[in-house]
Amino acid sequence: MLWDAHEAGFRLETGQKVGLLGGSFDPPHEGHVHITIEALRRFRLDRVIWLVSPGNPLKAHGPAPLAERMAAARDLMRHPRVIISDFERLAGTRYTARTLEALQRGFPGVRFTWLMGADNLAQLHRWDNWREIMERVPVGVLARPGRRMAARGSVAADVYARAQLPARAAGRLAVTRPPAWCFVNVPMIDLSSTELRRASLAKK
Secondary structure (H helix, E strand, O other): OOOOHHHHOOOOOOOOEEEEEEEOOOOOOHHHHHHHHHHHHHOOOOEEEEEEOOOOOOOOOOOOOHHHHHHHHHHHOOOOOEEEEOHHHHHOOOOHHHHHHHHHHHOOOOEEEEEEEHHHHHOHHHOOOHHHHHHHOOEEEEOOOOOHHHHHOOHHHHHOHHHEEOHHHHHHHHHOOOOOEEEEOOOOOOOOHHHHHHHHHHHO
């Protein structure tokens, strides 16, 4: 189906380079903001969409209610080129590969790039249809403290070694035909949603 602005909750223009940052955002934090701003700059993106997921299939315990996480994300991430979306809920998708399929079908003229931290690259081979993700869209990987070596030696990095762009070519990633991925080292704010949740619970 083709999504219009009302159904999807956002409008995208043909030819735009749009980064996709998926996750539970439970809770969203300054680390998410930092990686988003760096992705816009390093990969020369027109927009970034935060895809706030209903739930993460790899996590045993469910996140906070979606409405709460959406509100917190909108309150934190105030940038004219960043969209906060619950597209996965609207599209009824649970896994990233199916979300990408729905977005590409709904916005056929848009150049999507999947964004992730280096920690996610290290475990990408555990994701449902992970090879399809790599084959569908370019993937931008932004390093996080302590995860660089694990990501570089990951299954996905090994399988798609020939598809890696050098960091100096990061600005071309969004217009490169997949499979294509680029690993960039970025000074990161060392925060995680898990640590923030633990700190919040400790205060209660």
